[in-house]
Amino acid sequence: LKRRAVLGERRIIRTILEQLDQMPDMPIPFGDDVSAYSLGNDQVAVLKTDMLVGRTDIPRTMTLRQAARKAVVMNISDFAAKGVRPLALMTSLGLPRGLGERDIEQIGRGLNSGARQYGTYIVGGDTGEASDLIISVSVFGTTEKTSIMLRSGAQPGDMVAVTGPFGETAAGLRILSEDQRKPGRTWKTLVRSVLMPQARLREGLALSRTGAVTASIDSSDGLAWSLHEIARASKVGFLIDKLPTSEEARVFAQENKLDPAILTLYGGEEYELVLTIRPRQWQEARRAAAGVNCNLVPIGKATAEKHVVLNIEGRTSRIKAKGYEHFKRS
Amino acid sequence: LKRRAVLGERRIIRTILEQLDQMPDMPIPFGDDVSAYSLGNDQVAVLKTDMLVGRTDIPRTMTLRQAARKAVVMNISDFAAKGVRPLALMTSLGLPRGLGERDIEQIGRGLNSGARQYGTYIVGGDTGEASDLIISVSVFGTTEKTSIMLRSGAQPGDMVAVTGPFGETAAGLRILSEDQRKPGRTWKTLVRSVLMPQARLREGLALSRTGAVTASIDSSDGLAWSLHEIARASKVGFLIDKLPTSEEARVFAQENKLDPAILTLYGGEEYELVLTIRPRQWQEARRAAAGVNCNLVPIGKATAEKHVVLNIEGRTSRIKAKGYEHFKRS
Numbered sequence: 001l002k003r004r005a006v007l008g009e010r011r012i013i014r015t016i017l018e019q020l021d022q023m024p025d026m027p028i029p030f031g032d033d034v035s036a037y038s039l040g041n042d043q044v045a046v047l048k049t050d051m052l053v054g055r056t057d058i059p060r061t062m063t064l065r066q067a068a069r070k071a072v073v074m075n076i077s078d079f080a081a082k083g084v085r086p087l088a089l090m091t092s093l094g095l096p097r098g099l100g101e102r103d104i105e106q107i108g109r110g111l112n113s114g115a116r117q118y119g120t121y122i123v124g125g126d127t128g129e130a131s132d133l134i135i136s137v138s139v140f141g142t143t144e145k146t147s148i149m150l151r152s153g154a155q156p157g158d159m160v161a162v163t164g165p166f167g168e169t170a171a172g173l174r175i176l177s178e179d180q181r182k183p184g185r186t187w188k189t190l191v192r193s194v195l196m197p198q199a200r201l202r203e204g205l206a207l208s209r210t211g212a213v214t215a216s217i218d219s220s221d222g223l224a225w226s227l228h229e230i231a232r233a234s235k236v237g238f239l240i241d242k243l244p245t246s247e248e249a250r251v252f253a254q255e256n257k258l259d260p261a262i263l264t265l266y267g268g269e270e271y272e273l274v275l276t277i278r279p280r281q282w283q284e285a286r287r288a289a290a291g292v293n294c295n296l297v298p299i300g301k302a303t304a305e306k307h308v309v310l311n312i313e314g315r316t317s318r319i320k321a322k323g324y325e326h327f328k329r330s
Numbered sequence: 331l332k333r334r335a336v337l338g339e340r341r342i343i344r345t346i347l348e349q350l351d352q353m354p355d356m357p358i359p360f361g362d363d364v365s366a367y368s369l370g371n372d373q374v375a376v377l378k379t380d381m382l383v384g385r386t387d388i389p390r391t392m393t394l395r396q397a398a399r400k401a402v403v404m405n406i407s408d409f410a411a412k413g414v415r416p417l418a419l420m421t422s423l424g425l426p427r428g429l430g431e432r433d434i435e436q437i438g439r440g441l442n443s444g445a446r447q448y449g450t451y452i453v454g455g456d457t458g459e460a461s462d463l464i465i466s467v468s469v470f471g472t473t474e475k476t477s478i479m480l481r482s483g484a485q486p487g488d489m490v491a492v493t494g495p496f497g498e499t500a501a502g503l504r505i506l507s508e509d510q511r512k513p514g515r516t517w518k519t520l521v522r523s524v525l526m527p528q529a530r531l532r533e534g535l536a537l538s539r540t541g542a543v544t545a546s547i548d549s550s551d552g553l554a555w556s557l558h559e560i561a562r563a564s565k566v567g568f569l570i571d572k573l574p575t576s577e578e579a580r581v582f583a584q585e586n587k588l589d590p591a592i593l594t595l596y597g598g599e600e601y602e603l604v605l606t607i608r609p610r611q612w613q614e615a616r617r618a619a620a621g622v623n624c625n626l627v628p629i630g631k632a633t634a635e636k637h638v639v640l641n642i643e644g645r646t647s648r649i650k651a652k653g654y655e656h657f658k659r660s
Contacts, residue, residue: 011431012425015434015435015438016434016435016437016438018435019435019438019439019441020438020442020452021446023418030453030454035418035420035454035455036453039472045472047420047453047454047468047470049455049456049466049468051424051456051464051466053424053458053461053464056459088353090377090378090468091379092379092381092466092468093346094381094383101341101345105348107346108345108348111349112349112350115350115351116351121353122350123356123360123365123366124358124377124378125346125365125379126381127339128387129383129386131385131461134383134424134460136379136422136466138377138379138420138422138468140470142369142375
């Protein structure tokens, strides 16, 4: 299971960035979900690459087909968050020696089903030997520079909204990692949220077209982390007054004596979009989401004060800038 | 050290390809060195991704900085072979826990120096934890579709040429893997060819502009393998009548009682270009190469008969479709 030390990762990225000469006039600054290259006439090529690593990112009960599909979905999700259509995918595979022909087949099928689900194709790639299974995926797309939903545009007063419920993957990962084989009636939905994640591509594309969105990110590192990322990039804070907890996650929390707020805020490996929206364009954004069968859920407001605060039933607390740490092993 | 089982790799790629729906009108078929996406008006986006894996691809004496640089160079080399200028690079890193801040710094420096040497930049990427060091690099470029030098255009009668000498990396890898610490006077050049590989980007771009090249590939899997790949993709054979053995490799072979032909043909991790050229445009190609300080070396001819044959001093033998197998461990 993925137990990314998110804070450690940020320091690593900073260290690497310090060594890099920066391309002049980069259309998207370092640190957003995707990168871009200017093609002229306001058009940009949009690029993304991220890898799935066997031992750290793939739960034991996930099939190779699901793992390969997920490697595609997590990359597509970043395009979704930016409102960019993926046009072509590349893959680079590191394969342990023990894999057989059937395993390779399953990896191919997973890659293809992820690509086709989001209307694109695998157009090439490379394979080599590795001690751990590595599925690296790269995405290419093009768009108008001004249409990209960055992390950095949120303004105080903007509404904060999400494209769906949270907490399912936090519960599902817990079920999978603790091998709870006799959990309650919500088991299937929760486990499925981990094994068959869905990128919110149609939602991201529809919302991008409205021009109502001021900032956007996917929630792959959890809702709390996503809010902090937008806050940091946009130099705002958030006052969250509604937790978008999934009904199934709420039942799971109750059955297992867990705090549903923790599952909702500090999960991860979920691919909802977290967006800020101009208040006067809220209805427009909501309608655009509804047009692709998405119920856009308002959860709070951006604030000038740079704290990320939860205010539920009159009780106020800080939302911490953390992802998985409560699950962290070793 | 890299000990890729090249034939096994081809079977793996075929198995994966069988699972993939193919994008209609792909500008470059599966199996060439790069992939492409049509942007309209004969323009294509060119994409490549490949990874370096710590335990299998990085000799023990290679520094992290050299390894990161090499991960860039091997990807740029594929663009060089196709005559396409790389415009932007992405990287995805899998980092073992043991790495410290200095190690990360060295990786960042290597990535940057590789990018800057070839006139481009790292524009983004991602990092995560992995049990083995993984440095995955993706390259983006654009070009006119018709200008791409594919593997598949060689015609019987075309001249075969290479951009430089062969055998140095085969010797260098041998020195590094056998920890020969007291080899002859050629040691530095040979080891350097492994640790600091050079992509023939200027050469590839200059040759592409002539329109004289009918097929091209880089020699990362060795000269023999490269010839067989062009032969297979172009449905031709080759009669090779000159072996472009490096002077240093020849001395090393003599000192170590090795066959220089084996070092020349069946090495790898070298990044010269192997090209076929229309005979009537040979002088044009040669001049273009000379313009970027490259001595284009003719080594034989493409033939209608589909064998890859070596004919030196009246003795004829088959060139085998193999890369590293004679070095293979385990």
